[in-house]
Amino acid sequence: MFGLAAVPSVIQFIGFLFLPDTPRWLVTKGRFDRARTVLHQIHGESVDIEQEITDINNSFQQSAENRKFCICVIILYTVTFLYISAEKRKDSVINGQFYMNTN
Numbered sequence: 325m326f327g328l329a330a331v332p333s334v335i336q337f338i339g340f341l342f343l344p345d346t347p348r349w350l351v352t353k354g355r356f357d358r359a360r361t362v363l364h365q366i367h368g369e370s371v372d373i374e375q376e377i378t379d380i381n382n383s384f385q386q387s388a389e390n391r392k393f394c395i396c397v398i399i400l401y402t403v404t405f406l407y408i409s410a411e412k413r414k415d416s417v418i419n420g421q422f423y424m425n426t427n
Contacts, residue, residue: 351380 347366350359356377363373 347376348380348384351377352384 344362344365345358347359347362350356350362359377359380360373363371363376367373367376
């Protein structure tokens with residue numbers, strides 16, 4: 325029974341061996357010649373490959389800038405959360421001491 329369930333996985337694994345790398349991944353790694361080859365395989369000669377490579381590169385640079393902004397926002401929220409939780413803890417300790425001293 326287990327062997328029968330493994331058949332689709334084996335077929336998919338064999339299919340993965342024949343997949344080319346994506347042009348976006350190749351451009352992000354600086355392999356522009358290989359990205360041009362893959363784009364020629366996908367689109368043929370009818371598409372302006374250089375324009376597409378430029379668009380992919382611009383998109384990657386823009387997403388890298390957005391990633392930096394997101395990391396800054398996450399750090400800001402984390403610091404704010406830690407500060408607020410520390411203040412609440414301090415307030416609860418002070419309130420507990422006040423309660424203990426009044427009874």
